[in-house]
Amino acid sequence: MILDKQKTKIIFAVPALLMLTAFCVNLWVEGWNWSPLDFLVAAVLLFGTAFFIHLVIRSKKAFRSKFIICFVILLVLALIWMELAVGIFGSPFAGN
Secondary structure: OOOHHHHHHHHHHHHHHHHHHHHHHHHHOOOOOOOHHHHHHHHHHHHHHHHHHHHHHHOOOOHHHHHHHHHHHHHHHHHHHHHHHHOOOOOOOOOO
């Protein structure tokens, strides 16, 4: 059985590993050109998402409710990420 401390470590280790992967890829892959601001935005998005998922998991709601809320949080993250990357909605913050 996974303890609460272990859940917290896992939840926040995932964004840390993703950021580390992005940093390594930025160093060695020629087409990947993230600026420090890109890393900052990615870190805020990933760790913010992890924080909200952590809050939901620690709540006293039923498993089904937790699952749906976490799914919606991850869906919002994906939509924001896609908008910043390629501009699927055409906002002023759109990427390429």
